[in-house]
Amino acid sequence: MPHRLTYFALPLLTAFPLAASAEVPRVAVDIPPVYSLVATVMGDVGTPELFIQPGASPHGYSLRPSEASALDSADLVIWVSDSLTPWLEGPVEHLAGDAHHLELMDVPGITTLAYREEATFTLDEGQAHEREHGHDHAHAHAKSHDHQDHQDHQDHHGHHHSHTGTNPHAWLSPSNARQWLTAIADQLSDLDPDNAAAYRDNAAQGQDALIALEQQLQERLAHSADTRFIVFHDAYQYFEEAFNVQAAGAISIGDASAPSPARIEALQTLVNEENIQCVFSEPQFNPQMVNNVFGDTSAYLGVMDPLGVGLTLDAGLYAALLEQLAGEITRCTRAESA
Template sequence: MSRTLFHLCFAAMFLTGPAYADRPQVAVDIAPVHSLVAQVMDGIAAPDLIIQPGATPHEYSLRPSEAAALQSADIVFWIGPDLTPWLAEAIETLAPTAALTPLLDVDGAIQLEFRDNAVFKAHDHSDHDDQGGHVDHDDHDDHDDHDDHDVHGAHDPHAWLSPQNAMTWLDVIASRLSDVDPVNSDAYLANAASGRAVIEALMEDVETTLASVRGREFIVFHDAYQYFETDFDFPASGAISMSDASDPSPARIAEIRGEIAEHGVACVLAEPQFNPGLVATVLRGSDARMGIADPLGAELELGPKFYPQLIRSLSRALTECMRSD
C-alpha cells in the first residue's frame, strides 16, 4: 500500500457516515457517471462522487471524505482503468469487497481505439469505412505523441460522450443495483427506462441542433469527442493534443494549422481547464472561430439532469462556434 493510500484509509475510518438503511452504498468515479447512477437511484438513495467536477480524472489525489465514501461502498461504478488507472489501486485498498462495474467493459458498450494522428480525415472518398468509423492514415503519424495512450490503456476512455453508451449503462446500473437491493428492483428498472427515454429525446434534439452546421469542419483541443462524433456522424477534422496529459509537438501544431488553412476549418474547440495559448497559436492568421467545450461539464449542477445537459451543451458549443453569421 502506498503511503498516500495508507493515510487516506486511516482517515476514512473516522469519516465514514451513516449509511442509508437497507440501501446500497454506491461510489462513482466522474460526474457524468454520477448523473446516470443518480437517475437510476432517484427516490431511493444517492451515489457518492469520488472525482470532483473540474478535476482531471487521469491523475487525482483523493480527499479523506472521498476515501471514506469509497471505503463504505457496496458497489463502485467507474469507466475503468483506461480513464483512471490510479483508481484501481485505491479500490483494491479501500473497497476490496465492493462489487465493481467498469462501464467501458460491459456487454454492449461501444469501445473506440485511440486516434494517434493530428488530422483525422484525408479529404477523399476513403475517409470512412463502411461502418462510418475513421480510417487511420499512417502518413500523419505524430511520433512525439504516439505513446500517450499507453499511459491510460488500450481504448479511448471518453465513452460517456456516447448517448448510446449511456442508455446501455442505465440498464447495467439498474441490473447491478437490483442484484444487491432486490426490494427496490422495480424502481431501479423504471428509473432506467425513464432515463433512456430522456436520452432518446435528447439525441433527436441534438440531431436537430447540429443539422444547421453539418458539412463544416472543426478541430478539438484534445481527442476526447470521438464517441460523440460517432453517435451523431459529425466527425472532427483533428485534435491539437492527443490527450489532456501531454503537450503537442511543434510538428503536430504545424499540421493542425495547415489543416485549418487548407480546408477552411470553421471552428476550434478549446477547453476551460487547459492552455488557451495553444489554441491562440493554432488560430493565428485564420478565420476560424474559437468555442469552449467541456467533456466533463465542470460548471453543470450534479444530479440526474447533468448528463442530458452535458450532451446538449456540447452540441450547442459546436453549433455556435461553426455558425456562419
C-alpha cells in the first residue's frame, strides 16, 4: 500500500537509506513517549502516527476521524496497555483487527510495579534501609514482568482499567524503555526484513543513549533522595524507583479520577504536619483544583507531566521528558532547602 513518508533529523540516530523494494509498515502508536521510542527505532526509514493527541489524557479519550483512520490503515499498532487506555480495546479490535499488535506491558522481562492505592505513600523497611545507606533501590523492589503473569492479571480483572493491580505508567522506567526498543525493532524487522538492520542498529544506539542519560540523571538527583512531594496521580512510581526519589502521596488514584474529600483532607494534613514542600499538578487536568486545595499551604505548586506535553514530537521526546521530570524534582529540592 503506497503512502507518503515524513522525514526528520534525529539527533541520536545514524541515517540509513530507504530500501526501494521495502514496503515500510504503517505504525500507529498511542502516546508521545511511545511515539518517541518507535521513531527512534524507525529512524529515517519511516515515521509512526500518533492516535492520541499530545496534551490529552490517555485514561479517557475519543478518537478523531483522522486518528481512527490511522488505526484502520495501520500494519502495526503499538500501545502501552489496555489498563492505561481501557477505551482503546474496541477501536483496536474493530479498526485494526488485521494489523499486528504490540502491547508493551506484555513484553517479557520488563519491570512492573503495583498501584499505590492510599492517598499517602510510605517507604517500606527495605526502601528506608537502602535510602539510609545511599543505595539505589530501583531494581531491589521491582519485579520482573512475566507474560503469563500479565495474562493472569488481565483474566482476573477482565482487562478493565483499575487503580488496583499493575501500574501501567511503565514508560517512565528507562530500563523498560530499553527493553521496548528491542521489542519494537523485532516487530518491525519481522514486517520489513529489508530494513531490519537499520531498525536493530537504531534500537541499539537508542539503548546506549538511554544508559548514559540514566546515569546522568541519577547523579543529578543524588541530592533529592530525601525530597518528598505530592503528585497529581500515581503515574511516577517507575521514575521514582529508577532515580531513588519518593513521592509522599497522590491527589488522585492511578486512573486520574476525581479525588474524594477524605483523600484531599489526608493530603492537606500531610502537607501541614510533615512540611511537604511541593505539590505538582498536570497539564492534562485543571490546575485550579490543586490551587484551591493547596494554595493556602506553604507548599510550592509546580507542574509535573508524564507524557511530555509541549515537547517536540520526535525521537528526542523521551529523553527530554525524563530530563523535564528530573528538573521539576531538583527545583522542589531547592525550594525545600531554601
